[in-house]
Amino acid sequence: MNKTPDFGAVHTSAELLTIVRLMEEGAAERYRELAEAFETSCNLDTAAAFRELAEGEDRHAAEFPALAGPAPRVTPWGEEDPEIADPDAVHYLMHPWHVFELALRNEEKTLSFFEALAVQSPHAEVKAEAVRLAERERGHVDHVKRRMAELPVPPDDWDEDDDPPNWEAGD
Amino acid sequence: MSSCNTSATYTAKDFKSDVKPVWCPGCGDFAVLSSITKAFADLGLAPHETSVVSGIGCSSRIPAYTNTYGFHSIHGRALAVGQGLKLARPDLTVLVAGGDGDGFSIGGNHFIHACRRNVDLTYIVMDNRVYGMTKGQPSPTTESDWDASAMAPPGGTGMTPFHPLAIALAAGANFIARGFSGDPNGTAEIIAEAIRHPGFSFVAIMSPCITFREEQRDWKNTMRQTAIEATTDSAQAARRLMTDDGFNCGVLFRGSRNSYGKEKKAVAAVSDLDAEFAL
Ligand SMILES: Cc1ncc(C[n+]2csc(CCOP(=O)(O)OP(=O)(O)O)c2C)c(N)n1
Ligand code: SF4
Ligand SMILES: [Mg+2]
Numbered sequence: 001m002n003k004t005p006d007f008g009a010v011h012t013s014a015e016l017l018t019i020v021r022l023m024e025e026g027a028a029e030r031y032r033e034l035a036e037a038f039e040t041s042c043n044l045d046t047a048a049a050f051r052e053l054a055e056g057e058d059r060h061a062a063e064f065p066a067l068a069g070p071a072p073r074v075t076p077w078g079e080e081d082p083e084i085a086d087p088d089a090v091h092y093l094m095h096p097w098h099v100f101e102l103a104l105r106n107e108e109k110t111l112s113f114f115e116a117l118a119v120q121s122p123h124a125e126v127k128a129e130a131v132r133l134a135e136r137e138r139g140h141v142d143h144v145k146r147r148m149a150e151l152p153v154p155p156d157d158w159d160e161d162d163d164p165p166n167w168e169a170g171d
Numbered sequence: 172m173s174s175c176n177t178s179a180t181y182t183a184k185d186f187k188s189d190v191k192p193v194w195c196p197g198c199g200d201f202a203v204l205s206s207i208t209k210a211f212a213d214l215g216l217a218p219h220e221t222s223v224v225s226g227i228g229c230s231s232r233i234p235a236y237t238n239t240y241g242f243h244s245i246h247g248r249a250l251a252v253g254q255g256l257k258l259a260r261p262d263l264t265v266l267v268a269g270g271d272g273d274g275f276s277i278g279g280n281h282f283i284h285a286c287r288r289n290v291d292l293t294y295i296v297m298d299n300r301v302y303g304m305t306k307g308q309p310s311p312t313t314e315s316d317w318d319a320s321a322m323a324p325p326g327g328t329g330m331t332p333f334h335p336l337a338i339a340l341a342a343g344a345n346f347i348a349r350g351f352s353g354d355p356n357g358t359a360e361i362i363a364e365a366i367r368h369p370g371f372s373f374v375a376i377m378s379p380c381i382t383f384r385e386e387q388r389d390w391k392n393t394m395r396q397t398a399i400e401a402t403t404d405s406a407q408a409a410r411r412l413m414t415d416d417g418f419n420c421g422v423l424f425r426g427s428r429n430s431y432g433k434e435k436k437a438v439a440a441v442s443d444l445d446a447e448f449a450l
Contacts, residue, residue: 029184037196090197092382165382166307166320
């Protein structure tokens, strides 16, 4: 369901910053929702990892000016907001390491979006802002990589469940 | 209802309740909840003007998670309750929501007649082609050969899947669309349009059950935005829907029937009716 990004849709730097704040807020909300879902399903280490990400995104959002007036309706990145976790990219047995692996994918997608915007936007002001945002995003990518390196790599059979939900006859 | 400020504008967050969903992490229904609350906010509705009515199932838990009026009713009866509510309180925006089991098995007859009756409400079915809540039995929309669970007969049910959109059209629904939980913004736009459209609006939202139908994770590669404009011609819509492969998302039909209820004013006072029953 990918629509092609519309790099000309954002006209000013202020508009871009508002959109980025909304992206960060959306990501925080999504990670918090996942933290709550994992708390509900008693995978508490994974829940804590999602909570850490949500708090990080809250801090990122606070770096941008609060919204003045209604949010712009443009979604310049096409259909999928790069900062938002794939809704189905999670598994009930996933480990904290997987959480950061997922975050890394999202941060990398966001970075490539800003890099592309810096090249393809027809507006000079937006190009310059996108260069700064890409630099900032590289910092997020490095941070997530560092966190991933601190965590134990899950064993190969991490998703094996002795009592799987969808058991088949004879199991 | 935590808020009742008539002059405020509300955000999607204001339409979410404090109750935390018990859905499996990664269930498509999370995104549907976000699309519904976003649609309410985009339409400028207020929580006290809005209601969410459901039946029973994982998807049907949605009234608990929305900060609106709501009714978590009984299995298959959401449309009966929702239509009653709309007729009694036409000022409320009524959204009825549930699953493919709730809406097309036990509630199948209500679905057909709600399409015919054309009360001004929006009906959302979160279709995962399975009974999620009861652990993986086939539903009317399940593929006939699906047997990847001990809850399904060997070789599958052998029954032709129900085609909800075609049935809705044949039965008289006034607005027909398909959304996908993997496209929450697009789905929110469809829901908003469905609510604005008069009469019975039906929106099937493909929403993966990642626990009992893990293969539905692949829907993100198969669902597509339909390349065709919605038609207002039911014959053309019928041809399109009968050749539809189930992966086209967007508004597919916009009808122009008058909604039920407008001209159905009470013709007698309750006391007169009482008198008729006097012994
Ligand atoms: C009268 C009645 N019959 C059967 C049930 C058992 N039951 C609960 S939910 C459900 C099916 C739910 O499937 P669906 O509507 O597709 O929702 P999902 O869980 O997949 O979202 C059934 C059969 C019930 N609760 N009440
Ligand atoms: S069983 Fe399926 S439908 Fe129910 S919450 Fe889990 S993933 Fe969602
Ligand atoms: Mg279902």
